[in-house]
Amino acid sequence: AGAGAPDFPSTSDEESQIERFQQYLRIRTAHPYPDYAGAVSFLSAQARSIGLETLTLEFTPGKPLLLLSWYGSDLSLPSLLLNSHLDSVPAEPSHWIHPPFSAHRDPEGRIYARGAQDDKSIAIQYLEALRHLKARGFSPLRSIHVSFVPDEEIGGADGHAKFVASEQFRRLNIGFVLDEGQASPTDELRVFYADRLPFSLIVNAVGSPGHGSKMYDGSAVENLMECAEAVARFRDSQFDLVKAGIMAGFEVISVNTVYMKAGTPAPTGFVMNLQASEAEMGFDVRLPPTEDIDVLRKRIQEEWAPISRNMTYQLIQKGPTRDINGRPLVTATNESNPWWSVFEQAISVAGGKLEKPEILSSTTDARYLRQMGIPALGFSPMVNTPILLHDHNEFLKDTVFLNGIKIYENLISALSSFQSESILEEIHLEL
Numbered sequence: 001a002g003a004g005a006p007d008f009p010s011t012s013d014e015e016s017q018i019e020r021f022q023q024y025l026r027i028r029t030a031h032p033y034p035d036y037a038g039a040v041s042f043l044s045a046q047a048r049s050i051g052l053e054t055l056t057l058e059f060t061p062g063k064p065l066l067l068l069s070w071y072g073s074d075l076s077l078p079s080l081l082l083n084s085h086l087d088s089v090p091a092e093p094s095h096w097i098h099p100p101f102s103a104h105r106d107p108e109g110r111i112y113a114r115g116a117q118d119d120k121s122i123a124i125q126y127l128e129a130l131r132h133l134k135a136r137g138f139s140p141l142r143s144i145h146v147s148f149v150p151d152e153e154i155g156g157a158d159g160h161a162k163f164v165a166s167e168q169f170r171r172l173n174i175g176f177v178l179d180e181g182q183a184s185p186t187d188e189l190r191v192f193y194a195d196r197l198p199f200s201l202i203v204n205a206v207g208s209p210g211h212g213s214k215m216y217d218g219s220a221v222e223n224l225m226e227c228a229e230a231v232a233r234f235r236d237s238q239f240d241l242v243k244a245g246i247m248a249g250f251e252v253i254s255v256n257t258v259y260m261k262a263g264t265p266a267p268t269g270f271v272m273n274l275q276a277s278e279a280e281m282g283f284d285v286r287l288p289p290t291e292d293i294d295v296l297r298k299r300i301q302e303e304w305a306p307i308s309r310n311m312t313y314q315l316i317q318k319g320p321t322r323d324i325n326g327r328p329l330v331t332a333t334n335e336s337n338p339w340w341s342v343f344e345q346a347i348s349v350a351g352g353k354l355e356k357p358e359i360l361s362s363t364t365d366a367r368y369l370r371q372m373g374i375p376a377l378g379f380s381p382m383v384n385t386p387i388l389l390h391d392h393n394e395f396l397k398d399t400v401f402l403n404g405i406k407i408y409e410n411l412i413s414a415l416s417s418f419q420s421e422s423i424l425e426e427i428h429l430e431l
């Protein structure tokens with residue numbers, strides 16, 4: 001079968017692979033209390049059954065990182081890293097047609113679970129691909145490492161950020177990384193060479209409090225409303241470019257309101273007649289990776305939160321914005337990156353079609369790897385699948401899941417057998 005969904009019926013081998021996927025999906029890995037211990041214990045058992053070496057690292061107490069290794073025949077060559085995160089975003093069960101941790105498989109083969117797409121599918125696909133490669137006697141030239149990291153969904157400060165800074169990471173001598181991507185609604189696979197840069201923006205406004213009946217200038221909420229309006233105008237200008245087809249979603253700056261906070265709420269019977277003296281709004285801001293952050297800062301100071309209107313702001317950068325050489329966090333997808341050619345070719349050998357490489361609108365841990373100057377691609381083999389990450393009723397079809405395993409088998413065997421990377425080795429020597 002090619003990269004399109006293979007036909008039923010599945011074999012008993014495939015049924016066991018689906019069962020292991022469902023088992024992993026049933027572990028409650030959603031924030032704010034992800035069951036990291038449960039996930040690590042399940043994955044470690046899988047890894048031992050395959051014959052991979054396991055190591056649990058704990059850079060932050062209670063937040064384990066599981067690292068698996070299959071050593072190559074040439075330990076001097078940079079290795080391959082397959083990365084996924086252990087955690088999931090929360091789910092609202094009342095909005096789901098099947099409970100979000102049931103991993104229910106419907107008659108059409110859709111497996112429903114929080115994490116089915118983001119990104120527990122790739123974790124099991126990596127393992128099943130390695131299981132097959134071991135079973136058929138494959139022996140890698142380069143070492144293959146698999147990392148399962150905590151806290152990706154909350155920014156990775158206690159997860160991948162600490163991992164890439166560690167001695168254990170340095171010793172792995174990673175040359176290339178595959179990390180999560182996103183579903184494709186068409187029959188073409190998607191691949192991501194960069195992420196947008198995430199920021200949290202908090203704007204605070206102050207003003208005189210006042211009687212609920214009084215009309216006066218410069219109240220905190222009135223000031224904050226001006227901020228909200230200025231942000232909305234900017235947001236429209238960016239969104240219009242996307243709607244008109246002039247720019248892709250990932251090429252513009254997104255800014256979305258996450259919360260608003262002001263005043264005293266009025267429970268029944270409470271007199272509601274006080275105008276607030278403080279008001280606050282929080283925004284999620286994402287920047288294309290080559291964007292100048294100072295331009296954003298200037299816009300905030302002059303237009304969104306001017307001090308002249310009693311406003312202050314905090315722009316919180318979540319993770320790195322440049323690599324260790326001061327370059328944007330972007331992986332080359334041309335002949336300057338020999339890993340790219342191996343990747344592209346392995347996809348085609350597996351019968352897959354690739355869309356033009358994209359920048360991810362959201363953000364992943366791949367940015368920490370790119371920060372270290374290591375090429376990293378975001379890739380989740382999910383074709384003909386609606387994009388449901390962080391949404392209600394997240395699901396993945398069994399056939400798509402199974403086909404992804406075959407794609408990874410091709411990718412892992414090609415990437416770990418790759419002989420020369422002279423260009424990259426020069427880059428490493430420069431560091």
Ligand SMILES: [Zn+2]
Nearest residue numbers: 085118119180
């Ligand atoms: Zn994810």
Ligand SMILES: [Zn+2]
Nearest residue numbers: 118153389390
């Ligand atoms: Zn996510």
